[in-house]
Each structure stands twice: as structure tokens, then as C-alpha cells.
Amino acid sequence: MRARAAVLTEVKKPLEIWDVEVDPPKGGEVLVRVVAAGVCHSDLHYIHGDLATVLPAVPGHEGAGIVEAVGPGVTRFQPGDHVLFVFRAFCGQCFYCLNGRPALCDFSNPLRRTGRMFDGTTRFHRDGQDVHHILGVSCFAEYTVVPEQGLLKLPEDIPLDRAALVGCGVTTGVGAVLFAAGVRPGESVAVIGCGGVGLNVVQGAALAGAGPVIAVDVVPQKLQWAKELGATHVVNAREQDPVEAIRSLTEGRGADYAFEVIGRVETIQQAYEATRKGGTTVVVGLAPQGTILPLDPLDLLRAEKTIKGTVYGTANLPRDIPRLLELYRLGRLKLDELISRRLRLEQINEGFDAMLSGSVARSIVVFDT
Numbered sequence: 001m002r003a004r005a006a007v008l009t010e011v012k013k014p015l016e017i018w019d020v021e022v023d024p025p026k027g028g029e030v031l032v033r034v035v036a037a038g039v040c041h042s043d044l045h046y047i048h049g050d051l052a053t054v055l056p057a058v059p060g061h062e063g064a065g066i067v068e069a070v071g072p073g074v075t076r077f078q079p080g081d082h083v084l085f086v087f088r089a090f091c092g093q094c095f096y097c098l099n100g101r102p103a104l105c106d107f108s109n110p111l112r113r114t115g116r117m118f119d120g121t122t123r124f125h126r127d128g129q130d131v132h133h134i135l136g137v138s139c140f141a142e143y144t145v146v147p148e149q150g151l152l153k154l155p156e157d158i159p160l161d162r163a164a165l166v167g168c169g170v171t172t173g174v175g176a177v178l179f180a181a182g183v184r185p186g187e188s189v190a191v192i193g194c195g196g197v198g199l200n201v202v203q204g205a206a207l208a209g210a211g212p213v214i215a216v217d218v219v220p221q222k223l224q225w226a227k228e229l230g231a232t233h234v235v236n237a238r239e240q241d242p243v244e245a246i247r248s249l250t251e252g253r254g255a256d257y258a259f260e261v262i263g264r265v266e267t268i269q270q271a272y273e274a275t276r277k278g279g280t281t282v283v284v285g286l287a288p289q290g291t292i293l294p295l296d297p298l299d300l301l302r303a304e305k306t307i308k309g310t311v312y313g314t315a316n317l318p319r320d321i322p323r324l325l326e327l328y329r330l331g332r333l334k335l336d337e338l339i340s341r342r343l344r345l346e347q348i349n350e351g352f353d354a355m356l357s358g359s360v361a362r363s364i365v366v367f368d369t
Helices: 041-048 108-112 162-168 169-181 196-208 221-226 242-248 266-271 296-302 317-331 345-357
Strands: 002-008 016-022 029-038 064-070 082-085 124-126 129-133 141-145 150-155 189-192 213-217 233-236 255-260 275-283 307-308 341-343 364-368
Touching: 002 169, 002 345, 016 141, 016 345, 016 364, 029 041, 029 162, 041 345, 064 162, 082 162, 124 255, 141 345, 162 169, 162 317, 162 364, 169 196, 169 275, 169 317, 189 196, 189 266, 196 213, 196 221, 213 221, 221 233, 233 242, 242 266, 255 266, 341 345, 345 364
Parallel strands: 189 213, 189 255, 213 233, 255 275, 275 307, 341 364
Antiparallel strands: 002 016, 016 124, 029 064, 029 141, 029 364, 064 082, 082 150, 124 129
């Protein structure tokens, strides 16, 4: 089968549109026709070289589609099923899976390290050359092959372009509040960084009944979106010291929970300083590999603060993603409002440019159906 795909051929270069050969699924694998894929900042880390991968490779990890074919031994899916890609495929049997933490499962480590499927080969090729997978998903392609453990079945009444967002940004952001931090009604929340994930931290705080919910960014449009998604106060960090602003809005104490959603040492430190004594700093933003965070352990001790990381919103994926979709059905979780622009695959680099400029909340690549 031939398909068009956006391919990363060299770091710090635009993606190229290639015609690639897509192999049939092997044992335990599923061939999916991609319907929609989100343009997520995590993909930009691979494009910029902040995260290592084997090239050439097809990025894209936030998406949804329809099962085209299944390989031998696949029992959970059949052609025609609507599915969501899970960028951390999980085994369902290990210590972490059995304790509700599938995002910590080591099952998909070989996929992430090698850019190949479990048998050591790729399913994408061009002119005899292997084209590698990223995160075992690679949904910036018309068709992709993934392990069945990297999919969740979707109800057919949820539009696939909206559902795609739940594959990463929504679950990561909302989950950071509801599942990682466990924010309770009336507790104060500060969110530093209001990109695609940060906006979902804001709406997660609103869903939790937090207050005040303080959104911090340097782009006025992002702060406007944050207000629309539930922020009670916004702080432009170009105009105000964000730490002082957060303290002034929390009776001088600092926030009960401060979420950093950028992945920079400076903003993680700001989030920590903006957290009250006894409060929690939650690191959501993805920092480049090798980044070292300086931290005063004496201050950590004396202030009894907690600093924690979260991946994939600390969600129990097969349990919590259906819950998030139900909140969308009920009108409580906003997905439609997150999509600023729909793109063709050929416009994929425009989507990343728009993300960097701050002119979109989220762009979605929509494939011909």
C-alpha cells in the first residue's frame, strides 16, 4: 500500500511530504487509516533535535482513525473500528498497568528507542530505505501500523477530529489537574504556559472547581483563550512578575498548585517559587534531554513543598479517556473550542509555524476520507 506521509529527514528542517510504502500489519499489529492528527509541541521537540530519534522518521502521536486491517492474533479490534492512538502503548499486565499507571509501562520502550516495531523492522519504506516510527504511532501519514496495545476503541458518536486531541494534549493537561495533582474545589491553581497543553490544564482546573485559576503567558491571545476555558485571572509575564502576581492573588501565600507547562528551567523555578509552603509544583512541560534543574534542598525541606512530574496526565488510560469523552458529550469538556485551524497534510509545517507564533490554540491535520 502507498500513502503520503510527513517525514522528518533532518533535525531543524521542515518536514517533507513523501510517498511511502506501508507494509501490512504483522502479528499483534493494526493498520489504521488516519482521519485526524493534532499538531503537538512534543513533535516539535523531535524536529528541533531536543529529543533523539532515528531518521528518516514519520512524526505525529496525537490522532484518531479507522481500522483498515488487523494482523494475526489481534482480538480487540476489527476493520471499521474507530480508534484513538496511545503514544505510550501499554501491556496491561505489569506492576504499573495493574496499579492504574499504564503511562509508566515499559512495554513500548523498544519502540521509542529504536523507531522500529517489536520485530526490529519498520512498516514504512521508500525506494528500499526504511522510514522509522516515532513513539510507535507516526500518524502524520494517511495510513500507519501500530501495535494493538497502542490503540483504544472510540465510540462512533465522537467526531474523530475532536477525539484526536484527547490522544495527548487534553489528557495530559486535564489529567495533570484531575489525576496527577488531585486538585479539590476551592484550591488555588497557577498555570505557567498556555499553549495547547497549558490551556487544558486551565480547563482541568475549572472542571475541578479550583479557584482562583491564574493563567500566565506572554501572548495576549493565549491569555484570552485561557479566560474562555476557565481562568479567573490572567498574568502577562512581559508586563508583570508572574511570581509576585500569583502571590498577590493568593493572599501573599502562593498557589496551592502551580503547573509548569513549558519545559524550561526558568519557568519551572518560577512555578516552584509561586507555590505556597506545603503546596505542590507540577512539572508538565517537556524539557530537552539532559536538562538539569537546580533546586535548593533546604528550601524544599523548610517549606515542605512537593515537586512532581507527570506524563500523559498520570491517567489510567483505558479508564480515564472514556470519562473525558463523556465530559465532552455532556458539554463540560471543551474540544471544539480548542481547534483554531484545520490543515491538509501539505500544510503541516504551517501548523508548526502557527504554534510557535502563538496564533493557534491547536491545529489539526485532517486527511481525505
